Amino acid sequence: MNNVPLISGALPVLVLILGGLSLLWLAWGGRRHLLVVLPVAAAAAVVLTFLLYVLAEGVLYWWDASLPRSLYIYAAAGxxxxxxxxxxIRAAPAAGTRALAVTAAVLSLVAVASAANSAYAQYPTLGSLLDPPRPESAPLPERAPETAAGHPAATEAxxxxxxxxxxxxxxxxxxxxxxxxxYAADPGLVYLPPAYLADPPALNLPVLVLIHGRPGGPADWLIGGELLQVLDEFAAAHSGLAPVVVIPDASNAGNANxxxxxxxxxxxxxxxxAVDVPAWVRQHLASGLAGARQWAVAGYSYGGTCALTLAVNFPQAYPSFVDVAGEAEPALPQGRDALIERYFGGDASAFARQNPLDILAAGSFxxxxxxxxxxxxxxxxxxxGRKVFDAARSAGMDVSLQTxxxxxxxxxxxxxxxxxxxWLGRRLGILAP
Incomplete structure (x- = not known):
């Protein structure tokens, strides 16, 4: 049951059909309903949807123009x-009719939610919605750096x-x-691969730092990204070896900014x-001890921008990175000037000293x-992303662009x-080049 897909197959189609039929039932009625109530309600729905658009994208900045425009149509329908x-409900004399109206409204809203989920693939299965992956309550199996002293880093060879x-x-x-x-941080997550947990264990594994999106948190990688399944499948194909994966809190403990x-x-x-997280990993997990080539950073959306920013500002910490659908530079919806004022007291040069595109234009990587x-x-x-690729390639990076x-x-x-x-396995040394 937990593996029932929510973004493909019959279930989302069925939900959409039931929602559409429910809306049609609500819209149908007598002459006055069709000529007065329905047009007034439709006009009100359009106005409210427009207000939602203004609030979401122009005032509160919940999301930006990357939102599929079709979702506003679904929102209007809901x-x-x-x-x-x-x-x-107001006009119905019978309780049964009122209950049917409530049911129809609920089915319509469920169809809207299903359409939004299909657009973002946030909950790929019923299990990811009802019983999402959670970290264990057991203590983290820590390992002192001394345990890896004198041993080569574990590789497939x-x-x-x-x-x-x-x-x-x-x-x-x-x-x-x-x-x-x-820095104030909410708890992060750590994935330890089978080889780390073995007895005797693989020693001094490489480290992948993953950055989540905005809005969001570390657990999003587990739900929409199905991270445990992805990493376990990689480990199963490589004798239990995989990077130690660390997902820190990138929100500054939910800072409004x-x-x-x-x-x-x-x-x-x-x-x-780039400094505290790697130091903690080396000290508590005895991983990433063989040098910078054992370290990589990756992220999606906001996290992709972060991965690029960290790789460019701290190449000695993260010489390898994966930027998935990130922006060309750190940004706010209100624009660059607002970012410089809020984050750097109006000092544009202070921002430029950390802005990836400015650094790439002046340096060699x-x-x-x-x-x-x-x-x-x-x-x-x-x-x-294409702009970032061009800038990174011009700066001498060994970089590829994937669509x-x-x-x-x-x-x-x-x-x-x-x-x-x-690719990461080869860069980090687990797999042969």
């Missing part, structure tokens, strides 16, 4: 269903898995302090992600490599990581 149901190695990895919560940065992975007047987010992934149907972020089916959604974000794990 609002219309609620208005028509309210009229029927030198690792022989024990017969009783776990079949899958495990997920744990992790409080990663901002020791140097002073998200830190944009910059060191700014808001917080020292960049230092946290022959030791860095990256993958930039864009959605074929993403009119907002795909052009920005995958889909818009600004988990269809692209999940594929952007899953389809590049082999």
């Amino acid at each position: 609002i219309l269903a609620v208005l028509l149901a309210a009229v029927r 030198n690792w022989v898995p024990p017969a009783d190695m776990p079949a899958t990895g495990r997920l744990f919560p992790a409080d990663i302090p901002g020791t140097l940065s002073g 998200w830190p944009l992975c910059l060191d700014s007047d808001i917080s020292a987010s960049a230092t946290y992600l 022959s030791d860095s490599a990256g993958v930039i992934v864009v959605g074929a149907d993403d009119p907002v972020y795909a052009p920005q 995958v089916p889909g818009g600004h959604s988990w269809q692209v974000w999940k594929a952007g990581l899953a389809e590049n794990l082999d």
Whole structure:
């Protein structure tokens, strides 16, 4: 039951049909209903949908122009269903008719939610909605750096898995302090692959730092990105080996002004992600000890911009990166001037010193490599990704540009990581070059 798909197959089609039929039932009626009530309700739904658009994209900045415009049509249909149901409930003399009107409105709203989910692929299965993956309550199995002293980093060439190695990895919560940065962080997540958990274990595994989107949090990688399944499948194909994956909080503990992975007047987010997080991993997980080539950063949307920003500002920390549907530079919906004023006290040069495109234009990155992934149907972020690719290539990076089916959604974000794990495995040393 948990594997029932919510973004493909029969169920979303059935939900859409039931929602459409419910709306038609609510819209049907006598002469006065068809000539007066329905047109007035439809006009009100259009006005309310327009107000939603203004609030969402022009005032509160809930989302931007990457939102599929078809969702506003679905939203208008949902609002219309609620208005028509309210009229029927008010006019109906019988409790059964009122209950039927409520049911029709609910089915219409469920169809709207299903359409939105299909557009973003946030909940790919019924299980991801009703019983999403959660980290374990057991303590994180820490490992002191001394345990790896004198041992080579584990690779597919030198690792022989024990017969009783776990079949899958495990997920744990992790409080990663901002020791140097002073950054306030909500708990992050750590995935430990089967080889880490084996007895005896694989030693000194490489590290992949994943950055989530905005709005969102570390757990989004588990739901829409189906991260545990993706990583376990990679590990199963490579004798239990996979990177130790760390997903820190990139929201600055829910700061109203998200830190944009910059060191700014808001917080020292960049230092946290590029210095504090790696130091904590080395100290507590004895991983990534063999040098910078064992480290990579990746992210989607806001997190993709972060991955690029960190890779360019801290190439010694993250010489490998995957930028999935990120922006060309850290940005606010209100524009660059608003960002510079809010984050840097109006000092444009302070922003330029951390802005990836400015740094790439002036520097050389022959030791860095990256993958930039864009959605074929993403009119907002795909052009920005191509701009980043051109700038990175001009700066000497070993960089590739990939276009995958889909818009600004988990269809692209999940594929952007899953389809590049082999590349990351080679860059990080698990797999042979």
